[in-house]
Amino acid sequence: MPINANVYVWLTRKDLINDPKYRTEFKAKYGYDLGVPKTFKELRDMAEFFYSKGIYGFAPFTKQTEGSTAEAIFMFESFGTSPLTVQGGKVVVSLDEKKAVEAINFYKELLKFSPPGALDMGHSERIAAFNQGKVFTMFQWPALVPQHEDPNNSLVAGKIIYSAPPVGPVKVAAIRGCWVLAMPIASKNKAAAAEFAYWWASYETGQKLIPKGFTPARSDLLLNPNYNKERPWFKAIFDSMRNAVARPRFTKYPEASQIIRNYWLAAISGKMSPEEAVRKMKDELSELVGK
Amino acid sequence: MKANVGRKRGKKMVVSFILFIVSLIVLIVELMPIMVVITSGFKRDIDIWVRGPFCFKPTLQSYKEVLSNTDFLMSLKNSLLVGVSSTVISIIVGAMASYGLTRYVFRFKEAIAYTFLGFRMVPQISLVIPLYVMFNYLRLRDTLTGIILAHVSFNIPYVIWLLLPFFAAVPRDYEEAARVDGATEKQIFWRVFFPLVSPGLVVASVFAFLMSWNEFLYALILTSVNARTAPVAVNGLLGQYAPKWGQLTAAGTIMLIPVFVITLSLQRYIIKGLISGGIKG
């Protein structure tokens, strides 16, 4: 069972899309209204527009950690492919090279509108940039969202709209990574463990824990009007969950994640051509899975 | 002739003045980062990255937040405990060993001396890997005992090395006199030598404590929640959050206070200590 809800939510600056001057200029240039980017095309247009106004359009995640693998899979899945597919206990390398290259090239476009240091951005850099008011839109993990809404640490508290991620050419692919409540088969206290799990996942406990920063996975808590005003991202989590995509988990996932991440980062930073990176990623994944 | 002397004196003054300016510049440039730490501690987290480096509106907000952070306070307490314990153990054990190595002749003396001194150079990363596995097995991970032992591993060899010349320098007559008076070996050590090498002991204690206070890698790997020391806690203020630079530099300044106080007040001892083990004569 999930111990929490952990899925990509999308952040957009309310004050920027409501600014009348920006609205007129954007409409004049691109032909439609500013708003929360609903598709990848809108995302790109708006990022480009705000970059020309001195605001970074997008903030990526590019540190050499799992977060970059999540971004890679987010992009691949949005374009309709995935490096690995787990089918009935078996792991298959399923990367469509053409779509993967499109995904990489699109991300490279977005990087053009990103803050300095875009190729080495981790959580603290992204949070800092967004909280300084310098970024228009980006993804975030629910546990980190309160950072953006803390007036002691954020200039944009209260100015954020939360939503599910924009639709890629094929679909919405909010990356999911719920942390887990699990009982080992060898557990000697199965009844007690189960009781704890039920207690943790209950509505009442959720109510007690939410003020402490807990992100519930229950829809009756996420959609609860009591929380909607102070925690508008709960509804976004619910929407994202309905379009959630899991990363391909299997025993050798850490190594697979490293392979995906290495070639993804090499491709988007320009160190390697997208075609070559995708091919090598596929080859190394095949080798890993075949072992 | 008079003009010549005057010109020479004038030249000397110009050179003096230039050297004065250069020294001042060197000092200012060198101390700038320290100034940054101290002044940043007096800003709020959000001010640091909103207002830029030159705007200074002092506030105690960051200090308040740091001092009400119970995790950080506990880590400070741990650092103090670990520092004092590893220093006391190292001084006692190290002084005894240094004494034994310098005042007696026996087989293997050189071998043992080389061992103590050589192993001082073991890279911490090389040692922490087997220590991690060993501590896991002995249930010493994340315990104060464990981290104290880890710190003792570099402090004992250091204390021995530092005290060697101090013990060696005590003239034989003191020893002979005490022996004539019927003192036991232990009494000779504690009553005669220990006091005589007290300058060395001061230096050794200072260095052992500072090395323990500053230590990071062993604490990072071998502790987690219970035995965490201050350097690891301070680094933890930068994580999956908006960077808490104000709190971080406030915490850093707090940790630097003992370092600076000790360094500046005992500098003569410190310099002597660094040199006595390193230079002949």
Next chain:
Amino acid sequence: MSSASLLGNSKTKKSGGACPHWFFIIPALVIVFAILIFPVIYSVYMATFEWHLFYSAERKFVGVGNFIQLFRDKEFLHSLWLQFGFVVIALPIETVLGFFVALLLNREGKFYALVRSLLLLPVFILPVISGLTWRLMLQPGYGIISFILEKLGFGVKAWLAEPDFAYGMVIVQDVWRMWPFMFMFIYAGLTGLPKEIIEAAEIDGARFWTRVFKIILPQLRPTIATAFLLRLVDALRIFSEVYVMTGGGPGNATMLLSLYINKQAFEFFNIGYAAAMGVVLLVLALTLSFFIVRGNIQFEGERG
């Protein structure tokens, strides 16, 4: 002070009980064995296994396999290269700076005494604080160094996200922190020289430079050599400052040896492989330390 040799000038075995010297030495010997010597031996044992931390029971003996592999490991070789570059660039700069400042500040007066003592501070600052402060000063937009660089026309950049620049700044951080150590060492050596030679070091004219190179430098050579070797051993095992400043990044642009070993051991959990690398580093450090120790222990009869 009599010029006593470092390990004492006792020529006779002492009386007073069964080998009293052991009583004094055994506590240190026992502790050092348990916490230093044994772990080192154990790490050599560990290095002969393909050993994943979480699957200790399934470790596989591979003999020298790990050692062979690490010399084929591109990332290890890259780290070795970074480490070598770091040492070769930082240490000479620190030494030269230390030497010249020692000459510069070799003057009478309260001002110079004050400068000399204040220069000690960076040496004792916690490495972690040093690394974090430099990281703060280099943040784009609000770090003081970034600010100055921006005003000088270099643009707004995340300096620590540029591979070459990050590496350079890691070196700068170390130079900043440790050249005063070299200064202190050399200055103490300088003041320990005979008076005539010190007077020759006073800066007062063109012949000053000839005096420096012909008289002072040769006298200070052993001092400088010792300080250099001490710094060298420490520079080889540098970890904390770099870890908190860049974490080894961006990518692996600042992945010095200790950081790579840490990554293999505690991020990938290949502790057998990491132990092998640790052994390589250890051998390097112990070899260097042999030269330091040999240069410093004098036994009876070596000094008149």
